[in-house]
Structures are given as structure tokens and as C-alpha cells.
Amino acid sequence: MADFTAMEAWVASAVRWLHVVTGIAWIGSSFYFIALDLGLHRDRNLASGADGEDWQGRGGGVHHIQKYLAAPEQMPEDLGRFEWESYVTWLSTLSLPGENDWEAQAEGPSRHYAEAEGFADVQDIVLGSCSMCHSAEPGWEGLQGAPKGVHLDSAKGIAENAKAIYLQAGLSRAMPPADLSFMERTEREVIRRWFRAAMEG
Ligand code: HEC
Known part of the structure; x- marks a missing residue:
């Protein structure tokens, strides 16, 4: 899945x-x-x-x-x-x-992601590597507001953006941009495992 x-x-x-x-x-x-x-x-x-x-x-x-x-x-048989x-x-x-x-129904409520195994670890990783940019008042210089409206500074925000986190930071290295807030390979693995557990559970 x-x-x-x-x-x-x-x-x-x-x-x-x-x-x-x-x-x-x-x-x-x-x-x-x-x-x-x-x-x-x-x-x-x-x-x-x-x-x-x-x-x-x-x-x-x-x-x-x-x-x-x-x-x-006479009506042509092959009228285009x-x-x-x-x-x-x-x-x-x-x-x-x-x-x-x-689609929203098929995905179920985001609570499902917050309850899946590994969420606590994912929360630590995302708060450490993403929230400095993805919050209402980002600490990262030059940013005004959470980029693309993606808020990742709370459990709720992380659960709601589960799929985007999986795609951008689990499956690909699109985020963090240019790996600015360096992420370990194992941390991406933790994200993948959590998301897959949520999909299967
Ligand atoms: C240095 C600041 C910074 C950090 C750290 C960062 N992001 Fe982003 N993020 C951005 C910016 C800027 C954009 C908007 C990029 C664009 O406009 O294409 C973005 C966009 C996104 C999007 C929306 C992508 C889209 O195209 O809709 C997602 C999802 C996302 N980030 C997730 C994450 C995750 C997950 C992490 C941590 C693993 C993370 N980001 C870390 C700056 C950051």
C-alpha cells in the first residue's frame, strides 16, 4: 500500500x-x-x-x-x-x-497517522529537521510563514501532512532543500517505516 x-x-x-x-x-x-x-x-x-x-x-x-x-x-458512415x-x-x-x-475518505482521518507505530520518532525528526522552516513564524532567515502553507511544528500538522512528508523526505530527498538541516539516512528510513505501518495498520 x-x-x-x-x-x-x-x-x-x-x-x-x-x-x-x-x-x-x-x-x-x-x-x-x-x-x-x-x-x-x-x-x-x-x-x-x-x-x-x-x-x-x-x-x-x-x-x-x-x-x-x-x-x-445520405448520412456518411464515418462522420468524424x-x-x-x-x-x-x-x-x-x-x-x-x-x-x-x-480520496480524503479513502485516506482516513489523520489521527490514523498519529497513532501508527513510530510516530513519536518521526515527530522528533520532523521537529528537528523541518519545523525551523515549516512553522507560522519560521526561524530560518528569509522565510515569511510556513513554506507552501505546510506546518510541521505540531503533532497535528505532522499527521495531516503524513503523505507529503513521506514523499518529500522519506522516498525522495526533496526536503529539506539541499539537505540544509542535515538528515541521516536512517531518519528517512524511520519516516518510511512509520508511513508504511500506518498504511498497513
Ligand atoms: C530550510 C528551510 C526548510 C526546511 C528545513 C524544510 N523545508 Fe520543506 N519547504 C521549504 C520551502 C522553501 C518550500 C517551498 C518549495 C517550493 O516552493 O517549491 C518547502 C516545501 C515543502 C513541502 C511542499 C512541497 C510541495 O511542492 O507542495 C513539503 C511537503 C515540505 N516542504 C516538507 C518538508 C519536510 C518533511 C521537511 C523536513 C524533513 C522540510 N520540508 C524541511 C523549506 C524548508
Whole structure:
């Protein structure tokens, strides 16, 4: 379960990108169809019975587009539709981890982390290596308030940020930045063991 946390962070990042990219595709195709409708020549009395037409080019070839107001006499079997962009954008919103209530429920109350084996040791480590920056009034010069709103100067704050602590200081060495408040390898191991115990317990 604990290693699922790292994978979940990767998946969350991938889904977020999918969301952004399909969102851009959606906006792009919307703009294209708006431009297409605005540029349509509707005064040409087309033999096909279409309401309007336009000729467009971009790179190779020339596109000849005709717009029917209702279904044409013979409906093509392979009518292209521009809907996946909006569907995927919405679906990726629904599955954005961390943005939804079901995730909070699945994680359970942070009390769970405070009760897990090893919490006392983790608290010592975090108070010693993180709280000088991560508090309302950081002792570290140049900081105004807890960085990114992450408060790590109380048991409550530590339990609430269990997953972030695991990712930033247990699994990776992202925190402390540049290992400013030097952390022992064994201390990171203590963080990992505690978080995994909480996930399994
Ligand atoms: C020297 C000051 C300092 C220390 C010590 C420090 N941090 Fe940070 N922390 C920062 C700063 C600055 C940021 C904001 C970084 C940024 O903007 O990308 C940050 C950001 C974070 C974040 C948010 C990351 C994000 O992208 O949302 C977490 C979680 C975090 N720190 C955890 C820890 C933990 C756990 C420790 C101790 C093991 C720790 N920090 C020690 C300064 C510190």
C-alpha cells in the first residue's frame, strides 16, 4: 500500500497533464469550429443542398468543407466527431486524485497517522529537521510563514501532512532543500517505516 503512494503521485501528475492537454485540444477545436461557422459562404446555392461552404488550406492540399443544417440525404458512415476532447477533459477532472472527496475518505482521518507505530520518532525528526522552516513564524532567515502553507511544528500538522512528508523526505530527498538541516539516512528510513505501518495498520 505504501508504495502505491508513490505510484499514485505519478498517476496524479499524468492525469493532471492529460487534463491540461485535452483541455487545450478542446478549446482549440471549439475555436476552429467557431471560425469555420463564421467563415462559411452561405450565398452560393450549392448543388449538394448544403447551406454553406468554405475552402481552406494549411500545409499540403486544399480542404473543401460544406455545412448541412440538417442531416444530408445520405448520412456518411464515418462522420468524424470532435467530442473526445471534452469527454476526456471532464473524465480526467473526475479522476484527479487529491481533488476529490473520495480520496480524503479513502485516506482516513489523520489521527490514523498519529497513532501508527513510530510516530513519536518521526515527530522528533520532523521537529528537528523541518519545523525551523515549516512553522507560522519560521526561524530560518528569509522565510515569511510556513513554506507552501505546510506546518510541521505540531503533532497535528505532522499527521495531516503524513503523505507529503513521506514523499518529500522519506522516498525522495526533496526536503529539506539541499539537505540544509542535515538528515541521516536512517531518519528517512524511520519516516518510511512509520508511513508504511500506518498504511498497513
Ligand atoms: C530550510 C528551510 C526548510 C526546511 C528545513 C524544510 N523545508 Fe520543506 N519547504 C521549504 C520551502 C522553501 C518550500 C517551498 C518549495 C517550493 O516552493 O517549491 C518547502 C516545501 C515543502 C513541502 C511542499 C512541497 C510541495 O511542492 O507542495 C513539503 C511537503 C515540505 N516542504 C516538507 C518538508 C519536510 C518533511 C521537511 C523536513 C524533513 C522540510 N520540508 C524541511 C523549506 C524548508
